[in-house]
Amino acid sequence: MTPISRRSAVLGVAALSVSLALTGCTKAATGATPSGSGSGGAAAKLSVVFIPKNLGNPYFDTSDAGGKKAVESLGGTYSEVGPQQASPDGQVQYINTAAQQHVSALVVSANDPKAIGDALNQARKGGTKVVTFDSDTDPQYRDLFINQASPEGLAKVEVDGITKQIGDSGEIAILSASANATNQNAWIDLMKKDLAANHPNVKLVDVVYGNDDDQTSFDKTAALLQTHPNLKGIISPTTVGIAAAGRYLSTSDKKGKVALTGLGTPNQMREYVKNGTVKEFYLWNPADLGALAAYAADALVKGTITGKEGDTFTAGSLGSFKVGANQTVLLGDPFAFNAGNIDQFKF
Incomplete structure (x- = not known):
C-alpha cells in the first residue's frame, strides 16, 4: 500500500x-x-x-x-x-x-x-x-x-531501514525532537523493543534531542560522532533532525560510513540522497x-x-x-x- x-x-x-x-x-x-x-x-x-x-x-x-x-x-x-x-x-x-x-x-x-x-x-x-x-x-x-501512521509501522520501517543499511550489526543512535514530544517518545519506545527482540547484534548507544531546531540538531549530530567513534548509524524520526544530520554528515569524513535514516521531506533530503549521504528515508x-x-x-x-x-x-x-x-x-x-x-x- x-x-x-x-x-x-x-x-x-x-x-x-x-x-x-x-x-x-x-x-x-x-x-x-x-x-x-x-x-x-x-x-x-x-x-x-x-x-x-x-x-x-x-x-x-x-x-x-x-x-x-x-x-x-x-x-x-x-x-x-x-x-x-x-x-x-x-x-x-x-x-x-x-x-x-x-x-x-x-x-x-x-x-x-x-x-x-x-x-x-x-x-x-x-x-x-x-x-x-x-x-x-x-x-x-x-x-x-x-x-x-501507526506508531508500530513507523518504528518498524525506521528500524528495518537502519539495520539493513548497517548489515544488522553495530552501534546506532537516535536523534529525536524534544524530550517530551508524544509521538517521538512512542516511536522510540517501540524501536527499542524491536531492536531488542529482532536485532540482537545492533546496540542503541544513545538517544539525544535536537528540540526540532536546526543548529541544535546539527550540533547534536557532531557530538554523537565524537562521543561514539564506532557509530554505524543514526535514526532521526524528525524532519528537522534528519536534515541537520544529513547536512553535517555530507561534509564530514563520516559520509558513507555512518548511515542515516528517519523521517524527512523530499525537498529537504534530495541533496543528501543524490550525493550519497542518505540511501533511504520515510514519511507520509x-x-x-x-x-x-x-x-x-x-x-x-x-x-x-x-x-x-x-x-x-x-x-x-x-x-x-x-x-x-x-x-x-x-x-x-x-x-x-x-x-x-x-x-x-x-x-
Whole structure:
C-alpha cells in the first residue's frame, strides 16, 4: 500500500508558500472569525486555527499549507499561529487567545501530552472543537487525533531501514525532537523493543534531542560522532533532525560510513540522497495530514461526526475515513523515499 499515491499523492505543496511561518504571527490577532452559538441565526462561518509545534519548521509549513487549502475549499477562514521555539508553554498562550476568539476549531501538534491539556479543555468548554495531529495529547483533552501512521509501522520501517543499511550489526543512535514530544517518545519506545527482540547484534548507544531546531540538531549530530567513534548509524524520526544530520554528515569524513535514516521531506533530503549521504528515508505526505485534520475539524463543527469510534466522514479528494479506537483517525502507511523515486515528489 502506498498512501501518498493512494490518497491524492503530492498536493503540489512545493508551490505552497513557506511564508506561512512568517505570516502566521500577523494572523494571530485577526485571522480567526468567532463561531460560537452566540452569533445567532445561521451557523457562523468555519474558522480553524492551526498551532504547530513551532513556526518556521518546514514540516509544519507543508502540513499547515495542506490545512489552509482544505479550510479555504470548505469556505472557511484559516490561520496559523504558534511559538518560535517548540515548547508547551509557548503553545498555551495561542490556545487561550483562539479560545477567547471562539474559533470553530483548533488543530494542534502537541509539544507535551499533558501540559497544554487544561488550556485545550477550556477552549472546548467554550464550544471550540479540538483536533490534534502529528503529536497527540492525552485523549481527554481533544475530540480527535489525526495520526500520520501507526506508531508500530513507523518504528518498524525506521528500524528495518537502519539495520539493513548497517548489515544488522553495530552501534546506532537516535536523534529525536524534544524530550517530551508524544509521538517521538512512542516511536522510540517501540524501536527499542524491536531492536531488542529482532536485532540482537545492533546496540542503541544513545538517544539525544535536537528540540526540532536546526543548529541544535546539527550540533547534536557532531557530538554523537565524537562521543561514539564506532557509530554505524543514526535514526532521526524528525524532519528537522534528519536534515541537520544529513547536512553535517555530507561534509564530514563520516559520509558513507555512518548511515542515516528517519523521517524527512523530499525537498529537504534530495541533496543528501543524490550525493550519497542518505540511501533511504520515510514519511507520509504532510500536506495530506494537514488537510485531513482540517476536514475532520469541519466534520466535528458541523456535527457530522462526534469523534466516537465508527464515525465516518469524507475528506475531499483524500476519500472516506473512519474514526478508530481512542478517537483516532489514521492517514495511512509510511512511504520510502530513495534515489529511484525522490524526484517524483516536490514537497
